[in-house]
Every structure is written in structure tokens, then in C-alpha cells.
Amino acid sequence: MTSPRVLTVGTDGSPESLHAADWAAREALRRGLPLRLVHADATQRPAPRAPWDVDLPSRGVLDRAALHLSYSFPELEILARRRPPPPITALLDVAQESEFLVLGSRGFSGYSGFLVGSVALAVTARSLCPVVLVRAGGLPLDERTSDGSGFRPVVVGLDVTGPADELLSYAFEAAAVRGAPLHAVHAWTVPPLRAPLTGGPPTGDRLPGDAARRESERRRALSGAVRAWRGKYPDVPVVERLLYGQPGHHLLKASTNASLTVVGRRCDTNRLGGTTHSVVHHVTSPVAVVPHP
Missing domain, CATH: 3.40.50.12370 (Rossmann fold)
Known part of the structure; x- marks a missing residue:
């Protein structure tokens, strides 16, 4: 049976993964695809506080990310999936059922660009589907032309x-x-x-x-x-x-x-x-x- 078309994003509660989830949500809407959030952890630990966060200390990483996206993108179909660790194996498994996979990277100003973590680098080097790396701190306006009328190339x-x-x-x-x-x-x-x-x-x-x-x-x-x-x-x-x-x-x-x-x-x-x-x-x-x- 053919798997449904879906765009997948890995999240661990870090700021870079939350920026990646926002980018992935916009991309899923552009392509008319559901978005699958994946967190590779067998436990339900409280997530770190994020700038957009509400007072929900009992919620885990996956629930809080899904809640944030559901408020920001109410028209988007969101699927939340918890997978057993290790994260590299979990992400490579879900990549086989995805149009592509989105992961976050820590960003720096100037020439330095990305700091790609070991998990993101290992998954990117082995994934059977395309992997998109999204820099933390990027804004939707960064993708637009200077006058905001359209997308950059x-x-x-x-x-x-x-x-x-x-x-x-x-x-x-x-x-x-x-x-x-x-x-x-x-x-x-x-x-x-x-x-x-x-x-x-x-x-x-x-x-x-x-x-x-x-x-x-x-x-x-x-x-x-x-x-x-x-x-x-x-x-x-x-x-x-x-x-x-x-x-x-x-x-x-x-x-x-x-x-x-x-x-x-x-x-x-x-x-x-x-x-x-x-x-x-x-x-x-x-x-x-x-x-x-």
C-alpha cells in the first residue's frame, strides 16, 4: 500500500527545532501536505520554555510543539508522533515515509552560517529522502524580496x-x-x-x-x-x-x-x-x- 504524502519535521524542544517546525509548517501549506512532528524520546519530559510559550509546564516536547503550530497554522493538518530513541535511527525510519524531512541547525551571524549538530549531520548524510536544514533565527521575511512582493530565487x-x-x-x-x-x-x-x-x-x-x-x-x-x-x-x-x-x-x-x-x-x-x-x-x-x- 502506498504511504500518504507527508512532510516530516524532527523536534526536540530546542529553539532551532522550533524554527524548523515553523518553516516546515509554511512549506507544508504551500505544497498542500500534512505535517508530521516527530520526537524521538520514550519519556514525556517537560519541554524547555520557548519565546512563544504559554504556561503549560506539564506538557512534553511533542505536545507543546503541536499546540504552538495548531495556533499559528489552524488550517494545517498536524500529526504528532513519538518514536523510541536513538534519534538518528528514528529520523531515518520516518524519512522513508516522507516527501522530505526538515531539521533545525543553530545559526550565527555573518559568514559562519550553520552549526550543524551531529544528529542532523548524520541523518542528512544517510537519509533516503531530501533533508532540509533550517537555520535558527531565520524569519519568513528573509525568504522574500526586499519589497516583500515575492520570494527570493x-x-x-x-x-x-x-x-x-x-x-x-x-x-x-x-x-x-x-x-x-x-x-x-x-x-x-x-x-x-x-x-x-x-x-x-x-x-x-x-x-x-x-x-x-x-x-x-x-x-x-x-x-x-x-x-x-x-x-x-x-x-x-x-x-x-x-x-x-x-x-x-x-x-x-x-x-x-x-x-x-x-x-x-x-x-x-x-x-x-x-x-x-x-x-x-x-x-x-x-x-x-x-x-x-
Whole structure:
């Protein structure tokens, strides 16, 4: 039997998990999905006090989070589930029955971006569904343009040398439900021994190996990867950005003006690649990590 479509958020009563639950509630409403709150604890301990809290000291973490969301989002269907610990195993189990999973991360100002806890990092590296990491302290207005008229772009980082359909499917849908443009970013470099230049991309007449041809091939590959998804989502404006340099650096810059940053993770390994690891630790927008072949 097919499992119902549901968006899941992990909560432990911490401020970062409560911010993640608020973000997940808004996303569930945008997508027309129920929201499942999961707390991996066999006990019913009182939750820490939160800024929005009411005087309900006898309620546990899960009940208080569900109550808060029911008041803030009365039209949202909320499912509260307590799972036995350990939390990593519990979250990985519910991820198998979810459209995607949302977790919180502690945020800092400036360049530092996220501090990703060990549970969130382990789940993100092993989950079979996309995982969204939400920075504590983020506000709904942060996702909007400066005049508040619409959403900032969804940014997706692509490696056009491999499969990208899972990333593009998630990114186009995220842009569509927001009515936001999609920025498809691919960064490329040449092998270090053949790239003695600094300050910008090399040109064919200055570098052996025909860098101009390499750039043209990457540009065609980027356009080809995006083309079919443009047809499926004709209302989503798309900007293709081919950039020279390290992907992590360019995605960090692009994320400063993004409502959501989407990156990939290989399914055949239980770890994050270098670019994805850099992105989840440093960008300031929410980050979706999408598993792919």
C-alpha cells in the first residue's frame, strides 16, 4: 500500500527545532501536505520554555510543539508522533515515509552560517529522502524580496557531469510553489596543473587544452540538463549560471539572496561530498540536500 504524502519535521524542544517546525509548517501549506512532528524520546519530559510559550509546564516536547503550530497554522493538518530513541535511527525510519524531512541547525551571524549538530549531520548524510536544514533565527521575511512582493530565487547547484534529475525535480517544485525564479548554478574549473591563471576563467588562447571548448561543453550540458524541466514547469523563470571557480564558493555567494539552496548527495555513500558539506555549514538560507544516484 502506498504511504500518504507527508512532510516530516524532527523536534526536540530546542529553539532551532522550533524554527524548523515553523518553516516546515509554511512549506507544508504551500505544497498542500500534512505535517508530521516527530520526537524521538520514550519519556514525556517537560519541554524547555520557548519565546512563544504559554504556561503549560506539564506538557512534553511533542505536545507543546503541536499546540504552538495548531495556533499559528489552524488550517494545517498536524500529526504528532513519538518514536523510541536513538534519534538518528528514528529520523531515518520516518524519512522513508516522507516527501522530505526538515531539521533545525543553530545559526550565527555573518559568514559562519550553520552549526550543524551531529544528529542532523548524520541523518542528512544517510537519509533516503531530501533533508532540509533550517537555520535558527531565520524569519519568513528573509525568504522574500526586499519589497516583500515575492520570494527570493531558489538556487540549485548542479554537477552536469552526472545525473541531476532528482535535484532539478526538487528545485523546480520548490520554485513553483513559491512562485519564485530558479537559478541553476554550475561551477567549473580546469585541472590545477593546467590553470596558472588567477582572477577569472581562462581563455582558449592563454591556456593549453582549449578552455573555451571546455566552457562551451559545460554550458551546453547545463542547458541540456535544465531543458526538459523547463517544459514541465513553464511558469518558473530560469536563470542558468555557468561560473568559473570552486562550487562551494559560488553557492555560498548565491545563497545570500536565495529563499532556498538545493544541493545533492550521492546515495551510494553515507557521507556528504566536499561541496555539500561546505554548503550545509556556511550558507545562510535553508538548505535542501537531495540524494541522487
